[in-house]
Amino acid sequence: MDIHVATLPKILDKRGNLSFAENMNQIPFEIRRTYWIYDVPGGTERGGHAYLENMEFVIALSGSFDVLLDDGKETEKISLNRSYYGLLIPKMTWRTMVNFSTNSLALVLSSTEYDPNDYIRDYNEFLQAAKGII
Numbered sequence: 118m119d120i121h122v123a124t125l126p127k128i129l130d131k132r133g134n135l136s137f138a139e140n141m142n143q144i145p146f147e148i149r150r151t152y153w154i155y156d157v158p159g160g161t162e163r164g165g166h167a168y169l170e171n172m173e174f175v176i177a178l179s180g181s182f183d184v185l186l187d188d189g190k191e192t193e194k195i196s197l198n199r200s201y202y203g204l205l206i207p208k209m210t211w212r213t214m215v216n217f218s219t220n221s222l223a224l225v226l227s228s229t230e231y232d233p234n235d236y237i238r239d240y241n242e243f244l245q246a247a248k249g250i251i
Contacts, residue, residue, distance in 0.1 A: 167212065180220050
Protein backbone atom coordinates (compact mmCIF):
# COMPACT_ATOMS: atom_id res chain seq x y z
CA MET A 118 0.00 0.00 0.00
CA ASP A 119 1.36 3.43 -0.96
CA ILE A 120 0.72 5.07 2.43
CA HIS A 121 3.23 7.51 3.83
CA VAL A 122 3.54 9.11 7.26
CA ALA A 123 5.66 12.24 7.00
CA THR A 124 7.51 13.88 9.86
CA LEU A 125 6.88 17.59 9.50
CA PRO A 126 9.50 20.21 10.36
CA LYS A 127 9.56 20.97 14.06
CA ILE A 128 11.07 24.20 15.34
CA LEU A 129 11.71 23.88 19.07
CA ASP A 130 11.35 26.99 21.18
CA LYS A 131 11.00 27.42 24.95
CA ARG A 132 7.94 29.59 24.21
CA GLY A 133 6.27 26.73 22.33
CA ASN A 134 7.07 24.59 19.31
CA LEU A 135 6.10 25.31 15.72
CA SER A 136 5.54 22.90 12.84
CA PHE A 137 4.49 23.61 9.25
CA ALA A 138 3.64 22.01 5.93
CA GLU A 139 4.12 23.62 2.52
CA ASN A 140 2.78 22.83 -0.94
CA MET A 141 5.15 20.62 -2.92
CA ASN A 142 7.60 20.32 -0.01
CA GLN A 143 6.04 18.25 2.78
CA ILE A 144 2.76 17.94 0.86
CA PRO A 145 3.20 16.53 -2.67
CA PHE A 146 0.25 18.42 -4.15
CA GLU A 147 -1.24 21.87 -4.36
CA ILE A 148 -3.72 22.33 -1.52
CA ARG A 149 -7.14 23.04 -2.99
CA ARG A 150 -9.27 22.52 0.13
CA THR A 151 -8.74 22.49 3.88
CA TYR A 152 -11.15 21.20 6.50
CA TRP A 153 -11.01 20.03 10.09
CA ILE A 154 -12.88 17.46 12.15
CA TYR A 155 -13.59 18.12 15.83
CA ASP A 156 -16.11 17.45 18.64
CA VAL A 157 -16.44 13.83 17.51
CA PRO A 158 -18.66 11.93 19.98
CA GLY A 159 -17.09 8.86 21.59
CA GLY A 160 -17.38 5.73 19.47
CA THR A 161 -18.22 7.64 16.29
CA GLU A 162 -16.50 6.92 12.98
CA ARG A 163 -15.71 9.49 10.31
CA GLY A 164 -14.91 8.90 6.66
CA GLY A 165 -16.06 5.54 5.39
CA HIS A 166 -15.40 6.39 1.75
CA ALA A 167 -12.76 6.65 -0.97
CA TYR A 168 -12.02 9.25 -3.61
CA LEU A 169 -11.56 8.68 -7.32
CA GLU A 170 -9.07 11.58 -7.68
CA ASN A 171 -8.61 13.42 -4.38
CA MET A 172 -5.52 12.85 -2.23
CA GLU A 173 -5.39 13.96 1.39
CA PHE A 174 -2.81 14.85 3.99
CA VAL A 175 -4.15 14.34 7.54
CA ILE A 176 -2.63 15.81 10.71
CA ALA A 177 -3.75 15.26 14.31
CA LEU A 178 -3.36 18.84 15.53
CA SER A 179 -4.62 17.86 18.97
CA GLY A 180 -5.40 14.55 20.64
CA SER A 181 -5.32 11.29 18.75
CA PHE A 182 -7.26 9.05 16.37
CA ASP A 183 -6.69 6.03 14.16
CA VAL A 184 -7.04 5.96 10.39
CA LEU A 185 -8.06 2.60 8.90
CA LEU A 186 -6.88 2.33 5.29
CA ASP A 187 -7.78 -0.16 2.57
CA ASP A 188 -6.58 -0.16 -1.06
CA GLY A 189 -8.67 -3.18 -2.04
CA LYS A 190 -5.77 -5.57 -1.46
CA GLU A 191 -4.31 -4.65 1.92
CA THR A 192 -5.54 -2.95 5.07
CA GLU A 193 -3.51 -0.89 7.49
CA LYS A 194 -4.15 1.08 10.69
CA ILE A 195 -2.20 4.28 11.29
CA SER A 196 -2.40 6.01 14.67
CA LEU A 197 -1.95 9.78 14.57
CA ASN A 198 -1.15 11.45 17.88
CA ARG A 199 1.49 14.10 17.24
CA SER A 200 1.00 17.44 15.49
CA TYR A 201 4.27 17.04 13.59
CA TYR A 202 3.20 13.85 11.75
CA GLY A 203 1.12 13.92 8.60
CA LEU A 204 -0.49 10.99 6.83
CA LEU A 205 -0.58 11.08 3.02
CA ILE A 206 -3.59 9.13 1.71
CA PRO A 207 -3.54 8.46 -2.04
CA LYS A 208 -6.65 8.46 -4.22
CA MET A 209 -8.60 5.19 -4.40
CA THR A 210 -7.93 4.37 -0.75
CA TRP A 211 -10.88 3.58 1.50
CA ARG A 212 -10.46 5.46 4.76
CA THR A 213 -12.25 5.39 8.09
CA MET A 214 -11.24 7.48 11.08
CA VAL A 215 -11.93 5.94 14.52
CA ASN A 216 -10.97 6.11 18.21
CA PHE A 217 -11.02 9.90 18.51
CA SER A 218 -9.72 11.05 21.88
CA THR A 219 -11.51 13.78 23.81
CA ASN A 220 -10.89 17.21 22.27
CA SER A 221 -9.07 15.77 19.26
CA LEU A 222 -8.69 17.93 16.19
CA ALA A 223 -7.96 16.50 12.73
CA LEU A 224 -6.75 18.82 9.98
CA VAL A 225 -7.24 17.54 6.42
CA LEU A 226 -5.53 19.11 3.41
CA SER A 227 -6.98 18.02 0.06
CA SER A 228 -5.66 18.02 -3.49
CA THR A 229 -9.07 18.87 -5.00
CA GLU A 230 -11.98 21.12 -4.23
CA TYR A 231 -15.12 19.46 -2.87
CA ASP A 232 -16.84 17.38 -5.55
CA PRO A 233 -19.59 14.96 -4.47
CA ASN A 234 -19.01 13.01 -7.71
CA ASP A 235 -15.46 12.16 -6.60
CA TYR A 236 -16.68 10.06 -3.65
CA ILE A 237 -17.16 6.31 -3.58
CA ARG A 238 -19.40 5.71 -0.55
CA ASP A 239 -20.27 2.05 -1.12
CA TYR A 240 -17.52 -0.36 -0.06
CA ASN A 241 -18.46 -3.06 -2.58
CA GLU A 242 -18.40 -0.48 -5.37
CA PHE A 243 -14.98 0.61 -4.13
CA LEU A 244 -13.68 -2.97 -4.24
CA GLN A 245 -14.91 -3.35 -7.82
CA ALA A 246 -13.33 -0.02 -8.82
CA ALA A 247 -10.07 -0.98 -7.09
CA LYS A 248 -9.98 -4.16 -9.19
CA GLY A 249 -10.62 -2.14 -12.36
CA ILE A 250 -14.11 -3.54 -12.93
CA ILE A 251 -15.90 -0.18 -12.95
